[in-house]
Amino acid sequence: MNRTSLAEQIAAGLPRRRAREIRLKLYGVLAVALGLFLLGSLLTSIVALGWRAFQQSYLALDVYFDPEIIAPQGRMDEDSLRQGDYEALVKRALKDAFPEIADRHATRALYRLASVGAADQLRRMVLSDPRVIGTSQRVWLPASGDVDTFLKGYFKRTDPPEQRRLTDLQIACLDRLAADGRLKLRFNSVFFTAGDSREPELAGILGALLGSFYTIVLTLALSFPLGVAAAVYLEEFAPKQNFWVDLIEVNINNLAAVPSIVFGLLGLAVFLNFFGLPRSTPLVGGLVLALMTLPTVIIASRVALAAVPPWIRDAALGIGASKMQVVFHHLLPLALPGMLTGAIIGTARALGESAPLLMIGMVAFIVDIPKGFGDPATVLPVQIYLWADSAERGFVERAAAAILVLLLFMLLMNALAIVLRKHFERRW
Structure with missing residues (x-):
């Protein structure tokens, strides 16, 4: 009688034990699924934000490598070429691209379209090949950080100017450059070949x-x-x-x-x-x-x-x-x-x-x-x-x-x- 009662008790408890086992397995599967979901969400957010850094905005300008600006004393040695006023070349190229802009305030806004690293790029071009002095060439120069964030969609045209950090005049100039095929997002090689910088478009790892x-x-x-x-x-x-x-x-x-x-x-x-x-x-x-x-x-x-x-x-x-x-x-x-x-x-x-x-x-x-x-x-x-x-x-x-x-x-x-x-x- 006792044996039968014990067997019946064991048989009656088997469904509950199996149910607990199934629940335990389910909790384990849910824990693994939740961990994978959170990990996937984290990686997705990082990739969605990080892949844009592998592209950088560049604008094409017709630059005249004026000898009077690069080497005003007529000296073509490396020290003189290194000290040339290459920022003036960038400003002249922007001014030549938009000759109708004459207002002083608007001209300053126009100059802010190019990155401060554009002058360094022109300096490297001259130092690597001084034969470009006296010639006019179309050069792809890095755009400023504000232009880069605007082109990547962080800000919209309809946003207030203080949020998009670009004036209506600057956006109009960018539209003209884009229509002429002179404004593009290109592979950001600077990110892998440069060190840190205070300007985001020039910073690298x-x-x-x-x-x-x-x-x-x-x-x-x-x-x-x-x-x-x-x-x-x-x-x-x-x-x-x-x-x-x-x-x-x-x-x-x-x-x-x-x-x-x-x-x-x-x-x-x-x-x-x-x-x-x-x-x-x-x-x-x-x-x-x-x-x-x-x-x-x-x-x-x-x-x-x-x-x-x-x-x-x-x-x-x-x-x-x-x-x-x-x-x-x-x-x-x-x-x-x-x-x-x-x-x-x-x-x-x-x-x-x-x-x-x-x-x-x-x-x-x-x-x-x-x-x-x-x-x-x-x-x-x-x-x-x-x-x-x-x-x-x-x-x-x-x-x-x-x-x-x-x-x-x-x-x-x-x-x-x-x-x-x-x-x-x-x-x-």
Whole structure:
């Protein structure tokens, strides 16, 4: 009787258990779907805003390279050509395109159609080929940031002038240029070949990209060998049940969870204030990020070493290999895929950090392209922070485009980790 009653109770409870199981699976599916939806929404918004930064407005002007303006003293050496009044050439070309504009205020508004970088482009043309002096050529010059945002649809003609930041006269001039095929959106090569600028149409990511490259190279060069060496010692050579070894392991695990800005404070106190290293350089940034990445590399390397089957150690020792030979000839080659994966993923995480680098001065406005580890530089996350903090619409879209570049670089690093793991992986 009791057995029958118990069986009946179990049978009666089966539908409820199955219903709970189905609900649990449904909650899991909904959680995954919600996460994918939010991630997709975030990526969609970034792409929708960032792709416009890969285009830039250009206007074609007939420029006469007047020798009296470029080299008024008649000297054609490089120093004289570099100091020529190329802004006057741009203004003359705009004035020649719209000769009917005579009012002083309207003329100033006309001059604001071209970017301040147009004069630099003409200077580079003359320095690269002085034979253009005395000739008239149609040159595509960058338009101003206000023209660029207007052509990209951020503002409409019907908006008040204070919102679109262009007067009716300027819009009429743009319409004439567009009708003549002299106003277009072209690929923004400046975004990939220039450093930062106070004008959005002239700002690029090359300086931040090279700064990130130098910083990450130094981070990987310091953290990987030190992390692997520490992991080998702790896993293979350190005495067990030792107070100092236990203390080191506890601190390594704790350092892996320390907020990144703490490492920035450490770099500020030690590398800058104590050792006197230069601020805003990839050298200090690489040292700080190496300290931050080191616990992750040590933990990943120890896990990779522990994952090697014990019979490999026993077999090597059984044929007469020394402890050092077992580690370097057998364990390290087999654990290398896991070590590389941990190091690359840790470095990719360091690539996206900005808080520790803000503390060591890599938030400075730097126009020049860094040429080494000791040159002032910034990194992509900090550059994104600077642009996103600007009120200019052009800088906001460039911040979104820089995010896309950063995400692509991190995806490539993670793909590299997968390829290396597959290449060095051995099955046993």
